[in-house]
Structure formats: structure tokens, C-alpha cells
Amino acid sequence: MGIFVKTLAVALGGAALGLFATSLSVERGFMFDAVQAGPWTGWPKAGTSEADPYAKAMTARTGEMPLGPAEGLTFVAREDSAGRRLAAACDYVVSGPMPTARYWTLTVMSPTGRLIDHPTQRYGFTSAEVLRAADGDYAVTVSRHARPGNWLPVAEDATYVLVLRLYDSANSANASTLRADELPSVVAERCA
Amino acid sequence: MTPRRPIGFVPSLLLWALALLCIAGIVHIASILMMPRVASRDAFARISAVAPVNQMTLLPATLPGAEVTPFEDPAMALGACRFDLTRGPVRIRASLPPEALLLMSFHGRYGQLFYAMTDRGASRGRLEVVLATRDQLDDIESRDSDEELPQELRLQAPTLQGFFVARALAERPSLMAEAQARITSIVCELAPKPAG
Numbered sequence: 450m451g452i453f454v455k456t457l458a459v460a461l462g463g464a465a466l467g468l469f470a471t472s473l474s475v476e477r478g479f480m481f482d483a484v485q486a487g488p489w490t491g492w493p494k495a496g497t498s499e500a501d502p503y504a505k506a507m508t509a510r511t512g513e514m515p516l517g518p519a520e521g522l523t524f525v526a527r528e529d530s531a532g533r534r535l536a537a538a539c540d541y542v543v544s545g546p547m548p549t550a551r552y553w554t555l556t557v558m559s560p561t562g563r564l565i566d567h568p569t570q571r572y573g574f575t576s577a578e579v580l581r582a583a584d585g586d587y588a589v590t591v592s593r594h595a596r597p598g599n600w601l602p603v604a605e606d607a608t609y610v611l612v613l614r615l616y617d618s619a620n621s622a623n624a625s626t627l628r629a630d631e632l633p634s635v636v637a638e639r640c641a
Numbered sequence: 642m643t644p645r646r647p648i649g650f651v652p653s654l655l656l657w658a659l660a661l662l663c664i665a666g667i668v669h670i671a672s673i674l675m676m677p678r679v680a681s682r683d684a685f686a687r688i689s690a691v692a693p694v695n696q697m698t699l700l701p702a703t704l705p706g707a708e709v710t711p712f713e714d715p716a717m718a719l720g721a722c723r724f725d726l727t728r729g730p731v732r733i734r735a736s737l738p739p740e741a742l743l744l745m746s747f748h749g750r751y752g753q754l755f756y757a758m759t760d761r762g763a764s765r766g767r768l769e770v771v772l773a774t775r776d777q778l779d780d781i782e783s784r785d786s787d788e789e790l791p792q793e794l795r796l797q798a799p800t801l802q803g804f805f806v807a808r809a810l811a812e813r814p815s816l817m818a819e820a821q822a823r824i825t826s827i828v829c830e831l832a833p834k835p836a837g
Contacts (some may be wrong), residue, residue, distance in 0.1 A: 459657055463664025470665065471672040506676035509683045509752055513712045514806055517757025520744040523712070551759075552810055554716045554744055562711030570814075572705075572715045577812035580787045614714055616742055616810065619760050627710060 474503055475510050487526035487629030489613060491537075513562060521550070521616040524553055528559070529635040533558050537593055537607050539640040544581075544588035545633045551617035555600055557609050565607050574599055590638075611635065644722055646800060677751040685723075685751050688804045692723045697829040698819075700808055701822055714807055717744075717808040718820035722829030726801050730773035730781065732793075732832040733805060737763050742810040742825060746774065750800035769793035774801065784835055 466595040482501055485490040494500045496515030498506055510514060511608060516523055528534050547553055556573030559565055564572050579587045579599050591611065595601050601608055613633070677683070687710050692698035700719040701707045713719060724731040737743055743760040747770075762768075771793050773781060778797055785791060807827055811820035 455657060459661045460664055462660045464668045466661065466665035467668025467670075468672055469671040471676075475672070475676070482695075485728075496748075496752065498753050498755065502673050506673045507682035511675040511712075512680075512682050512685045512687050512710050512747070514682050514710050514748070514752075515712075515753045517746045517752070518746070519762075520746060520759060523837055526646075552812075554714055556714060556716075558712065563708055564715060565705075566705040575716045609662065611716075612712065616744065617761065633799075636648040 471506075475507050475611060478628045486627045487527040488528050488530050488635045489629075489632050490526070491522055491524040491627075493518060493522055496523060496609040499502075505577065507595075516614070517619055522618050523615040524615075524632065526611040526613070529637050531600065533637065535609060535611070535635075536640065537590075537603055537605060537609070540592040540594075540596070540631060541611075542588050542590055542636050542638055543601075543611065543639065545635050546631055547576075548615055548627065548631055550576075550615035553616065554614045555601065556567045556612045556614070557591065557603055558612050560608060560610050562612075565604050567604050567610060569602050570638075571600070571602055574601060603636055623632050645827070667786075673752050677753075684748065685750055685804060688721045688723050688806075690805070692721045694723055694725045694772075695829060697825070697827045698720045698732075699825050702817065702821075714808070715808075716814075717810055718811060718817060718824045720807045720827060722805040722827075724772055724798070724803055724805060724829070726772065726774050726777065726798060728831060729834070730777045730832040731829065733770040733772070733827065733829045735752060735763070735768045735807075735827040736767060737766050737767060738823070741820075743823060744806075744808040746806050747798070748798060748806065748811055749798065749801065749803045753761035753800050756796050757770050771795045772803075772805075773832075774798060781835075 482492065483495060492504060495504045497517060504536050543555060553576045554573050557565065574589055579589065581587045589599040589601050591601045591603060593605055650790040662709040675784065689707060691700060698721055700709050700721055703713045703719065722733065736762040746754055747758040748754050762765065769792060775797055778795060807824055809823040811817040
């Protein structure tokens with residue numbers, strides 16, 4: 450094989466491999482400065498000038514507009530508190546501690562951040578409208594079947610994630626220190 | 642002659658593999674760093690498609706299939722002003738009803754967020770922000786009188802173009818129209834030319 454052909458093959462192969470690694474890291478949402486707390490993952494620096502190059506590349510690619518630290522925090526759960534991927538066949542109860550914030554909202558979305566059409570047109574709850582027990586506790590049930598209380602419906606066979614947003618949160622500055630027991634738990638109830 | 646081939650072949654293959662990995666690494670890092678500049682469907686492009694320049698625009702409600710950008714909260718009324726400072730500073734004014742959550746963020750051309758605040762950052766329910774380049778800011782400051790402190794918040798934009806995003810919370814779905822009204826009451830325009 451001539452040296453020219455070898456060089457060309459290595460250059461093209463290297464470029465292909467590099468671009469493959471880029472597309473993989475951007476599509477998978479690989480970012481350095483993610484904050485992990487139980488089932489929740491947050492990227493408090495996404496969109497700011499302090500974001501790492503991978504986070505900047507990803508937000509440019511997806512076209513999203515992440516919240517600034519002064520506005521709030523966004524957390525995404527792809528799994529339940531036991532570490533199992535969220536399944537449309539299961540009911541999940543989201544309840545428990547909530548970090549101090551002026552408002553929070555809990556939303557069901559597709560893994561790419563789109564709303565999933567549902568006849569009830571209920572896509573989330575805000576902390577102001579959620580039904581609470583006498584002591585102020587809340588519980589939101591995520592299910593494809595109608596449930597009493599705060600029912601957050603999901604479409605049949607939908608792949609989805611839960612998105613928790615804390616607006617005007619006191620934790621924005623030190624989001625990286627949030628622990629799993631300071632955020633709500635996502636517990637699978639019945640699976641059928 | 643000693644047989645060259647068995648000794649030389651392996652190291653040369655290794656060298657070629659090393660070269661391939663080096664090129665892959667360089668291409669990967671370069672493409673990650675270039676992504677914000679070359680991405681064609683970034684937030685600025687999406688905002689530009691629906692919002693005219695230097696004008697506050699209520700974005701379509703976040704509903705299935707109607708999202709302008711992904712990962713937006715459906716409980717929020719969303720508005721944007723795509724700004725262009727070529728013809729001068731841009732002024733944003735808002736009157737903020739007390740205790741109604743309004744989030745405001747300022748982004749450069751490549752999505753970089755250079756300032757963010759909530760309605761709590763406004764004084765006495767009124768907010769005035771002037772977006773300007775470094776030169777325009779120098780010009781504004783040279784006109785400041787010594788007795789009077791500037792009433793507005795002045796921000797230096799990192800790029801000539803960019804966008805301002807406002808999100809107003811509807812505490813429950815029936816309050817969405819009210820939240821949208823809070824967005825449309827925000828005024829975004831070219832700042833009036835100073836007298837003289």
C-alpha cells in the first residue's frame with residue numbers, strides 16, 4: 450500500500466472516529482458538571498458562560514434554553530429511586546422533601562424534552578395547584594390510568610422522563626451539594 | 642541482509658494507529674468547540690424564526706408539537722425579544738405585579754446566558770434594562786449627570802445580536818391568559834436617542 454493511500458485512510462478514519470465520538474457525546478447528553486441526587490440529574494451551569502464545552506455543544510445542538518442560576522434549577526429523572534428505568538407500565542409516586550424554592554413544577558416529557566400528547570391535556574403540576582395533605586405533604590402519581598389525587602397522566606407505551614424545576618431556589622448557588630434525601634423520591638408502585 | 646519486515650511492520654502499524662487516534666482526538670475536540678457556532682437549530686435560530694428584531698413576542702404556548710425549544714415548562718407563558726444592537730442600544734421595560742413569578746434571561750448570539758434575574762430583582766415593581774455594546778455603554782455613561790444615579794440596569798451584551806427570554810408562571814392552567822398578558826406587557830425596543 451502506498452504511503453499516500455495509508456495517510457489518506459488514517460486521516461479519513463481519524464476524522465470519522467472523532468466525529469462519531471462527538472455525535473455520541475452530544476446525543477447521549479454526556480456532560481462533566483452534572484449534579485446527581487438520587488434519581489435526579491441537574492446541570493446548574495448549563496447555558497451559562499461557565500458551562501463546559503460539552504454542555505455548550507449539547508445545548509447548541511438541542512436548541513434548548515436552560516435556566517440561569519438566578520432563575521432556578523432543572524432536574525431530570527430517567528429512572529426511579531431504585532435505579533430502574535421509568536416504564537409506562539408502572540405507577541410511580543413522587544413525594545417527599547423539596548428544596549426551598551418559590552415554586553416548583555413537575556412535568557412529564559419525552560427524553561428529548563417534548564410534551565407527549567394526552568387527552569387530559571395535563572402535562573405537569575405546579576406547587577401552587579398540587580393537592581396537599583393537612584400537613585402540607587404532597588404526592589403526585591404518575592400513571593397511564595386515572596388515579597385519585599394528583600394524577601400526572603402518561604400516554605400508553607410512552608418513553609418518558611420526569612422534569613422537576615425549582616424556581617427562584619435558595620439552592621441555586623450550591624446545587625452541587627444537594628443530596629438524594631433533599632429531593633423527592635420516585636417510587637414504583639404497581640406494574641402491570 | 643537481516644529481515645527488516647517482521648521488526649519494522651508492527652511498530653509502523655502502531656504508529657499509524659497512534660496517528661489515527663491523534664487525528665480522531667483533534668477532530669473530536671475541534672467539533673465540540675465549534676458546535677455552538679455551526680449548530681443550525683440552536684435557540685437563537687429557533688427564536689429568530691418566530692420573533693422579529695427588537696420587539697417583544699409572545700411565543701406559542703408550550704403544547705405537544707408546538708414547542709419552539711425543547712425542555713420548556715408548559716406552566717410558563719414564554720416570550721422573547723431578539724435584539725440587534727447595530728443601530729443602537731435596546732431598552733426593555735416591564736412593570737411587575739407583586740408576587741407573580743417572572744424569570745428573565747439575556748443570551749448572546751451563541752446561546753450564552755450573560756445575565757438572569759427574577760421579578761424580585763426589580764425595585765418598586767418596575768424594571769428597565771438597557772442592553773448595549775461596550776462603546777455604546779461608554780457613550781451612555783459619558784452623558785450621565787453627576788447628581789442623578791441611573792435608574793436603569795445596564796448590561797453589556799457579548800455579541801451584537803442575541804435574545805432576551807421572559808417566562809411568566811401560570812400557577813394553574815386557568816391563569817395562563819393572565820401570565821401571557823404579563824409577557825405581552827413587556828416592552829422591548831430601540832432605546833430612544835438621547836437629546837443633543
